[in-house]
Amino acid sequence: MTEFPASHGLDLPCDIAPYVPHRHGMCLLDTLVAVGDEYLHASVTPRRDDLFATADGIPGWVGLEWLAQAIAAWAGVQAVTGGDAPQIGFLLGTRHYQCQQPSFGFGQPIRVEVELNFRADNGLGAFNGCLRDSDNQPIASATLNVFQPETPQALEDSQKGTST
Numbered sequence: 001m002t003e004f005p006a007s008h009g010l011d012l013p014c015d016i017a018p019y020v021p022h023r024h025g026m027c028l029l030d031t032l033v034a035v036g037d038e039y040l041h042a043s044v045t046p047r048r049d050d051l052f053a054t055a056d057g058i059p060g061w062v063g064l065e066w067l068a069q070a071i072a073a074w075a076g077v078q079a080v081t082g083g084d085a086p087q088i089g090f091l092l093g094t095r096h097y098q099c100q101q102p103s104f105g106f107g108q109p110i111r112v113e114v115e116l117n118f119r120a121d122n123g124l125g126a127f128n129g130c131l132r133d134s135d136n137q138p139i140a141s142a143t144l145n146v147f148q149p150e151t152p153q154a155l156e157d158s159q160k161g162t163s164t
Contacts, residue, residue: 009025010011010032010035010077010081012033012034012035012065013031013032013033013043013069014031014032015030015031015032016030016032018071018076019032019072019073019076019077019080019086020069020076020086020131021072021076021085021086021088021089022063022069022072023081026051027110028044028050028051028052028062028065028066028069028078029042029043029044029069029073030042030043030044030045031044032077033044033111034054035073035074036045037116038111038115039074039115039116040071040074040077040114041071041111041112041113042066042069042070042111042112043110043111043112044106044109044110044112045106045107045109046058046104046105046106046108047106047107048106049078053106053136054103057104057105058103058106059103060081060099060102060103060107060140061097061098061099062093062104063099063110063125063131063139063140064066064094064097064140064142064144066112067112067127067129067142067143068076068091068132068144068146069112070112070113070114071091071125071127071129071144071146072086072089073118073128074114075089075148085097087148087149087151088147088148089146089147090146090147090148091144091146092124092145092146092147093144094143094144094145095142095143095144095145095156096141096143097140097141097142098140098141098142099139100129100138100140102140104139105160108126109134109161110131110132111131111132111133111136112129112131112133113130114127114129114130114144115127115128116128117143123148123149123150124145124146124147125145125146125147125148125149126143126144126146127144127146128141128142129141129142129143130144
């Protein structure tokens with residue numbers, strides 16, 4: 001797994017938002033920490049003003065969305081370093097999401113790690129994901145299945161049952 005060279009314009013760590021195609025406060029991750037050909041590491045620190053905040057913290061199930069957004073960021077970095085903009089992608093499903101705690105505490109940084117398991121030519125892929133606490137201990141994990149259409153037109157055509 002190789003890191004992208006600085007010549008690609010990535011000065012890490014950096015804000016992750018430019019690599020995630022989510023807008024209007026829906027990008028839930030904070031920082032892009034490390035990225036390579038087959039992995040991405042990000043971080044998030046839960047805050048009381050987070051979209052999904054409860055009195056107890058951020059619910060454990062939100063960790064799955066953090067993992068999915070890290071995959072989106074990985075794909076976004078791939079696109080940006082190739083001269084394109086980040087594209088829409090879809091979480092198709094997950095296997096074995098296991099979270100060791102019911103919620104994530106405010107102010108406690110979480111490291112979000114995803115690693116490419118496979119990627120097919122048709123846009124389907126799978127990633128292994130792990131959330132780690134500040135002591136680098138795993139606190140959640142899953143395998144995520146994703147799909148990224150080649151183009152927005154290809155997505156529209158697949159929804160209509162036609163092909164380009």
